[in-house]
Amino acid sequence: MSNVQQPTAQASTPFTHGMSYFGALWPEHAHHGKRPAVQLESGRIADPSDAAAVYQCLLLADALRYCTLQVCAAKASGHPGGFASSADAYAALVMLGHTNIVTEVGHHAPGFYSAMFLDRSLEAMGIFTMEDFAQRYRERHGLLGHLSGAIPGLLAPAGPLGQGQHFALAGALLHPGVLFPVTIGDGGLGEPYVLSAMKHFHFAYPQVTNYLPVLVWNGFSQEHHSMVARMSNAQMREYWRAHDFDEVILVDAKDYDDVGQEGVFVDATRFSPEARLAFTAAVLAGVAKAAESALAGTHTAFIIKQLKGAGVHTTGAKAHNLHPADTLDSPTIRSALERHALAPEAWELVRENCVRAGGGPAGRTVVTEKVLELPPLGDFPLQEFPVGEKAVPSTAMGALVAWLGQQDRRLVVSNADGNEASNMKNINDALKIRHPIADPAYNQDPNGQVYEPLSEDACAGLAAALALFGGRSLWLSYESFAINGWPIVQTVGQAMAELRRRTPSVVCMFTAGALEQGRNGWTHQRPEIEAYIAAQMRNGNVFLLYPCDANSIQVAYEYAATSYNRVMAIIASKSPLPVRLTLEASRRALRDGAIAVAEAGAGSKGSIVFAVLGDMILEPVLALQEPLVRSGYRVRVVSVVNPRALYRPGDLPVDTVAEPDRHFLEDERFHELFDGDLLVAVSGGPATALEPVLQRARYGSLEILAWQRGETTASTGELLQLNGLDSAGMMERLRARGVEVH
Secondary structure (H helix, E strand, O other), rough: OOOOOOOOOOOOOOOOOOOOOOOOOOHHHHHOOOOOOOOOOOEEEOHHHHHHHHHHHHHHHHHHHHHHHHHHHHHHOOOOHHHHHHHHHHHHHHHOOOOEEEEOEEEEEEHHHHHHHHHHHHHHOOOOOOOOOHHOOOOOOOOOOOOOOOOOOOOOOOOOOOHOOOOHHHHHHOOOOOEEEEEEEEHHHHHHOOOHHHHHHHHHHHOOOOEEEEEOOEEOOOOEOOOOOOOOOHHHHHHOOOOOOOEEEEEEHHHHHOOOOOOOOOHHOOOOOHHHHHHHHHHHHHHHHHHHHOOOOOOOOEEOOOOOOOOOOOOHHHHOOOOOOOOOOOHHHHHHHHHOOOOOHHHHHHHHHHHHHHHHOOHHHHHHHOOOOOOOOOOOOOOOOOOEEEEOOHHHHHHHHHHHHHOOOOEEEEEOOOOOOHHHHHHHHHEEOOOOOOEEHHOOEOOOEEEOOOHHHHHHHHHHHHHHHHHHOEEEOOOOOHHOOOHHHHHHHHHHHHOOOOHHHHHHEEEEEEOOOHOHHHHHHOOHHHHHHHHHHHHOEEEOHHHOOOOHHHHHHHHHOOOOOOOOEEEEOOOOOOOOOOOHHHHHHHHOEEEEEEEOOOOOOOOEEEEEEOOOOOHHOOOOOHHHHHHEEEEEEEEEOOOHHHOOOOOOHHHHOOOOOOOOOOOOHHHHHHHHEEEEEOOOOHHHHHHHHHHHHHHEEEEOOOOOOOOOOOHHHHHHOOOOOOHHHHHHHHHHHOOOOO
């Protein structure tokens, strides 16, 4: 009985409708094209050395190149060159049944889309023919110019270089026994952390080897030669071995060149038919060996060395992208398409192999097309700290993280700077730092759940990728350093907004706000990341949370950890601070977006409302209340906990995101909180997250007090003073506004 899941939708028009050219059958077709080489039962070829399998792998490589070039030329836009040099390796992976493929190269998008077109995954989008494919390419509700995880069969987004390996690592960790190849361009190899991220992961998870980096070594980057173009084959092998890849398999097209091409990098599509088949046989055998090695427990990499643009309209960096003149009528485009056009019978054979590979179309069989089953959590064991006492917010949250990790042993907590530095040692005590050296003195254990590479990119990358792939994770950082890892969270957050399935939110918590880092100087005082995240709140699925104490941070983490398809960033302190809210009040504040933590005064001289972001900054604000009330003002101090809830429904594209949150604070309650004669917006960081307050509140005048710049100081008080955020500095600004204080 076949395990292939056939698409239910059937098109009456042949999928080849709209192809510009068809070619003649190759002479080998009579012997090697009689039946599909990919077996129906297994979803893969039986023998990589079989001549029919090699021939059909070459057909698939050319089919991928043809579709890639025609779909780009149809819009005179897109990037065919990089994928073209990897098409042979991609085809080999498919023929071997390994279809859980990710990439770090967003410019390979048209090639990946071509693979999804050939295996019928795109039929779920109404794309049945080549004409449909071309029409929907680079169009809204179609196929974006860079990979989107919303496309059926594609596991993850790609665009910013240096990120793809994280998705392969996450997939391998969550799905033992499944191979996760990741294609990496030699242009992007110079991006920070690609190899070092995999090296640290290998040390932390030595038994997890079911990911396979596939280096596409084509000699060129986007506009010039790649920086590694002059390395020898031996040097490249050693480069990967230096990053602990025990098996490095390299196939160089130059070794099979029988037409005398100049240079180190050559185009295998220019070879004679016999040499082309020999090169394809070497790639197929090499990929088969690499896949078997990786699945058998050996840290393995595969390298294909072939000139960029192999088989398309030109080569080198000039093949990277098309220009307005590169249309279907262009002589160079036409010549390339004619050269690689397949006969109708060959197209049918390619289509059947792709549909069978991996057990069916990728849009139905890859791991991210199903919701990953997770252990149930039940009620969170929140600890209610008495109002008025002091408690450390980060430590309170740490206790919940420790508990959650014990309920779900697949939870990974990542932190580059160390949990102890953020007063979250209780996480390490309970879950242990994953390290090959067991040492109880440092909470190190080979099976720990705390992942601590000294790289925010590696921390954010694995945490975000695990969430996208369906697992629970948490990225902890100082807000000062979070900017180094945030781009992949931004990428994944957008992908989550587009997903057709539920997946746990990316949860982050950033401690050591600028106000806590006086002695470390400006290098540790960079709260501007809050403005970056605040701008993303308008995406519709990004939440920036400012719990004001140890009770509200527990509620915030519970809320974040039980949400789906969102980015949840929590900003909190690691210092002991007064508890201001009960758990019940904390839930109300999170739901409404804000809560009044103090209100007093008759208001004979008017009303002053403080809208405050953050926990520590509340102290100098609250110190102003007594002298202002004594002077005749009514003073309300409002802690803004969840600013996203303070927008109006029309401000955010809520209905365009997966798992939408449509709750916004109604006008009547909003104006009860924020309306006053003078509105004072206060933030210990940037004031950007207060945008929804500023645009909705009704006030006579406005004052904004926020972070200005970092400086080396001996105390928090000094730093507040330098930024005008101490009580005296705030009072001076109020007096300048005409506030009379006795």
